[in-house]
Amino acid sequence: MRFLDWVGMTELTIKRAYAPADENDGFRILVDRLWPRGMSKEREHLDLWMKQIAPSAELRKAWNHDPNRILEFAESYRRELDENPAVEELEQIIRDHPKVTLVYGARDPDVNHARLLRDYLEERMAAE
Template sequence: MHVKRVYDPACEADGFRVLVDRLWPRGVSKERAALDAWAKSIAPSDDLRRFFGHVPERYPEFARRYRAELAANPAFPEFLGALAGHPVVTLLFGARDTEHNEAVVLSGVVTDQLHARSRD
């Protein structure tokens, strides 16, 4: 599982490319984004996105709330199933901060869930 800014160039090593933002990133054409999927249904809610506001001090609480949203999101199991069929997945995000964003949280949750599935 990789995490990458959507503004960075696409490459072969990205595998299956999924945008995980609710909003389309500014200044990026669909061709440049080179997406295989746009998973806005599993992106953080508007309220949570506004709460976070990309303030690093709020990140731990944001991550906790986003994990709770994912656990309650009926679209999340389908999203996991779609990813499971790809050997390499890159979650794409638009934020400038590469350490404090929803794709980092989502990557951890997806990795944990897919490993749990493989053990069953």
């Protein structure tokens, strides 16, 4: 069974902030604590900025986007998410929209917290 089946046909995707916004993105949420460098609010076409869902500043700085430490970072970020009340708010937003795109500023499309957040949300919501 796919994630779409579990959450009533919501499609949850991730997209880099520097990629052009598209009408097919659906409800766009910036999930970074910091605004992406050089980007204007008009160009991003965001529906929401959820700073509080991003990794803590301490965790982000400790990780420093080192791909060799992604597993350690993922474990720590999941622990933060387990204690973060913003997760429930984000889950409700996902339930309320047919498509949600988590927007992030990191360079690497594979090694970033938005991918980890998406996977975390999919697992959590599938278990409901």
